[in-house]
Amino acid sequence: EAGVAQSPRYKIIEKRQSVAFWCNPISGHATLYWYQQILGQGPKLLIQFQNNGVVDDSQLPKDRFSAERLKGVDSTLKIQPAKLEDSAVYLCASSHGGGWANTEAFFGQGTRLTVV
């Protein structure tokens, strides 16, 4: 089966600019996650969707980050305006659903964002 697709692979922007990332999960996967991975650290959950509804966005910096999954398939993550500390790899993952203990999640290759 095709994996989780993310684009772009790399993005360099200046601080205070806006940026958007796109994710296409594995077909049929109801749950979609966005993670932020700062260099040298483990991934940190930003937001979790179940179909087109938000399950958990408690760690999403809502003053600058937003995400949507309008039709319950593709998702976009936006940062506006970007700060230097947003430089990281943004990972998208998807699973059939039912929470982590019930299904395996598959990660995309990520988008590496550099804010200068």
Next chain:
Amino acid sequence: GESVGLHLPTLSVQEGDNSIINCAYSNSASDYFIWYKQESGKGPQFIIDIRSNMDKRQGQRVTVLLNKTVKHLSLQIAATQPGDSAVYFCAVVYYGGSQGNLIFGKGTKLSVKP
């Protein structure tokens, strides 16, 4: 909450030797644990998981051990190969909310010397 700690940020082993990567977690209520492998430029890849009602689980060349008494988790890789070189993360499912959050440790970078 839950925090996942790292014992060693880097580990270097000789090809053919066994590797052991350790991890500690803080919340005794956590009941599902996963090891991921992340190669350079790629997303994390599932290796093996274990639930809290088990203390050992084996896969192909990998074994995960769980010690709930001391809240410690380890990944053993038998006959380590150059292709095993990667960053290994332990991750713990913490049910602070309804669906559970996956909390990652910082990772151990495994280097395999030929």
